[in-house]
Amino acid sequence: MLTVFLIVFPMFMFLLLVGMKHSRPKLLSLVGAVIEFGVSVYAWLNFQTIADRQFAFDASWISGLGMRLAVGLDGISLPLVLLTTTLVPLIILSASDKNFNRPSLFYGLVLLMQSALIGVFTSFDVLLFYIFWELALIPIYLICLIWGNEKEGKITIKFFIYTLAGSLVMLVGIIYVFMSARPGLNQGFDMETFLTLGRSLNPREQGLVFWAMFIAFAIKMPVFPFHTWQPSTYTSAPTQGTMLLSGIMLKMGIYGVIRWLIPLVPAGVAEWGTVALVLSVIGIVYASVIALVQNHMKMLVAYSSIAHVGLISAGVFTQSVIGIQGAMIQMFSHGLVVFGLFYIIDIIQSKAGSAEFKDLGGIRNVAPKFTTAFVIIMLGSVALPLTSGFVGEFLLINSLVQYQVWIGAIAGLTIILGAVYMLVAFQRAMSGEAQPFTAHFSDLSTLEKSVLYPIVILIVLIGVYPAPLMSVSEPTVTALVNSLSDLTSSLRP
């Protein structure tokens, strides 16, 4: 029931906010998000580090279709749920000095988004997963459209159509698996039944399903070359929307690959996984190189995010414990880091009036605390050891070197290129003599500290001692990888 609460409570808060027109929507939504966080921490503390689903709820829903309301937390769900419940209160807090139009609707939609995201991460029925997957698109679309900074909404429409198109292809894939059930097999959408259906398909069919689902996930992450909706959307969305998109929503794609794609069509992954892996690695280098010449800080972080996600995706497709564990911890770390970076940019934008490098410089002279926070988050981004970024990046590169030495080495270029674009960006924005825009930059306010310091502390804490987080997912990931290798060995003649 705890999982159901985690999904339903934010949705209830959404209805409360929108329906009641509460006079203090910021406070109400923050309280809701903090309660949600508390409940998720309770789940974490009481989570047994075994492979099984816990806090599960399972009830028949549409029995004719074999569709169930099956939710729960296992080692792959929990870290992402924790990421969501950690970031959402901070996202709400980060907006508290902003005065949005229709604040009830804004904060309500953020919480609705949270509900959908947690639904995605906890569903153990593929149709339920799909419903939450699509549900998540609606609040973020509205947030970008209503509170974004573009006039015609073209960028938001492009984002919406692009991701929706991907999702529909996934739906086709899901229905295809359901319809092509071999005689003697139960039809159903709950995870166990559905995975059995998928694995019974012949390799050619599995290849088709692979692409149908991979494209949806690849657009969401996004993986090269399905990424072009992302930089412009990140730039035009309101900062809180960008935080939701980059901090949490893109993990839906990676999560989808781990939870639904790899176990569903092992033969398809065996045939096409290398292509996906190589695309991801190309994306690492390609996006890192492009990040070098960006003039706007948001664009730079957007491209750096594509590079980092490419590494995560590549590591997942090695289908090894090290790679997937690396992906799990790196998803968490990336969420923290990218949230922090976008907040840093938001502060610069609101205090200096611009986030373009040509207008910036010299902030360091007047804002030492802000600088320190920026430096630590940047170090997380460039994966310096003892920050959270290193643990994941090391494991991911490790898995790729094991997969193929040269692919690993090319993916590893991220540690050089990442340092190049981040350090140059930092230098241009923060160092040198103060510019007209930045001369009166004030240092961190109490509010800004209350958002940034937790992020900074978590980045260091996880970097020094990642075990509490990694041990959560270890048994589930190991079980997943073992089931795959059993499967491939049974396929061999």
Next chain:
Amino acid sequence: MVAAAIIPLLPLLGFLLVSLNVNRLSKTVAATIACGVMLVAFLAAAVTFFTMGESIEISLFTWIKAGTFTSSFGFLIDPLSIIFVLVITGVGFLIHVYSIGYMHDDEGQNRFFSYLNLFVFFMLLLVMGKNYLIVFVGWEGVGLCSYLLIGFWFKNQEYNSAANKAFIMNRIGDLGMLVGIILIFIYFGSIEYSDVLNSSSAAPITLITFLLFIGAMGKSAQIPLYTWLPDAMAGPTPVSALIHAATMVTAGIYMVARNHTLYLASPLTMEIVMIVGLATAILAATIAVAQNDIKKVLAYSTVSQLGLIFVALGLGAFTAGIFHVVTHAFFKALLFLGAGSIIHALGGEQDLRKMGGLRKYLPITFITFLFGVLAISGIPPFAGFFSKDEILAAAFAHSKVIWALAVFASLLTSFYMFRLFFLAFFGNERAGEHAMSHIHESPKSITIPLTVLAILSVTGGFLNVPGALGGNHMMERFLEPVFSRGWLTEGATHANANEEILLMIIIVALTLAVITFAWLTYVKKSTVPDEPDQTTGLTRLLAHKYYVDELYNFIVVKPLYLISKLFYNVVELLGIDGIVNGLGKGVVYGSRGLRFFQDGSIGYYLFVMVISIIVILSVTLW
């Protein structure tokens, strides 16, 4: 053995105390904390040194675990690491004390001390780590501190660019090292030293050792990754002494020495290490001859000396290499701190051409600096003589050509060091009136560390007096437990005693000749070097450092940005996004086209219906 575990934690504590209260602490309190933790760390290291057995291993906790991969967080203290620990904490403490005087007027003094403490913490992790990943933590951590300290005066964008260059060049090396570590994990199934160094495995040793050596090239500034170190002189002078001369840049040497069993298993990598070291030693020494910035001369000298140490490692003379690391730490720290004292006295002047005649005004700096110069030139009985002799003897035993080239590099060293010395302390007073009116000997916090290091520069050599001179190879015996495995026998690396003494006499005589030449040029004839752009031929080439920075800019930096622009403007915006938008437009235009067929006119629908029926019927009935 708790003392051993607290050695690295002390500077970490100092860092946390100072950095978290950077504005609250007075300058005196911050400096006291920073120096205090260093002193205690040094004492703890000394206690450990005298009480340790063969080695101590301490595991604190499991750091990263995923699948078959495990890395614990812990320390290994054996003779090799304790030597480094003593140098880092000892020389580090002296430089901390020196910084009290040197940074006193700087508004960022507290921040400076917090960075220095953090640096020492990471450096200690590097030499005390019990497995490759902990070493890598230290390895990257010292790179971070180097970055922070080179760009310490961050209003100057040139300094920031130098800091970026240092970090990025080091990261190139770090990638090599990281892949090397991962390959070690793949082939040995572990990254613990205790598992890897004593096992034989069918691993691609040459590839692994070479990848690790790429890391060493970055950190220890060897060809082709050396150009960051001279630029790193942008940092405050104590930083140049501690990080960019005495400790951090020796990390690559530590790493090769630590992995000597792997390196000995790959003769090819050993050759590469030797050749890269030799080439770097000569290249940097020739550049140093034509530099006029006092810190740049010392920086190239450091690069050159590190090259010489790599020659020793490549020849298998590991003890000789480590010995030279120790003596070099003493005299190079001394030289940098002496240079800092000069710069301090002249109000920030670093150009040798604007010094001259300083011996009258800075007597303590003058005497101590002379000790440093004599030590680096290898004049007996100063420290550099013994350690350099060890390396040259090993080279002679290996090949006369390598020996001759190494001697050439040493003679160049004597020349440019005495050139620097004479230009600064002798001849006419060329500093401006303003600088001369303020000139003063430095305060005690500066002169005391100079004096201590000067004493060490004399006595340091007696740590390992060669057998040929009746010495007992103290350090070699101490390091024996580490290097015994696969250690080349005495005879293979050393010429016989008489030959060795003869070689010593030849080298000392040549050195004295070179010094005389420098004296004739810069004192007798009072030559002052020209502007680089007014020189011609070879001098100009050397003054411009062989144009290597320009070359790198041309073959790496520019193309990278060009590719970046090409990717962004052509592939990204026109190509990929063009296709995506094209698809969208295609749907829009397509639907506009389809709209013609549903324009609401009944007559048109009837017409289409009739035609369709005819077509369908005719097709079916065919």
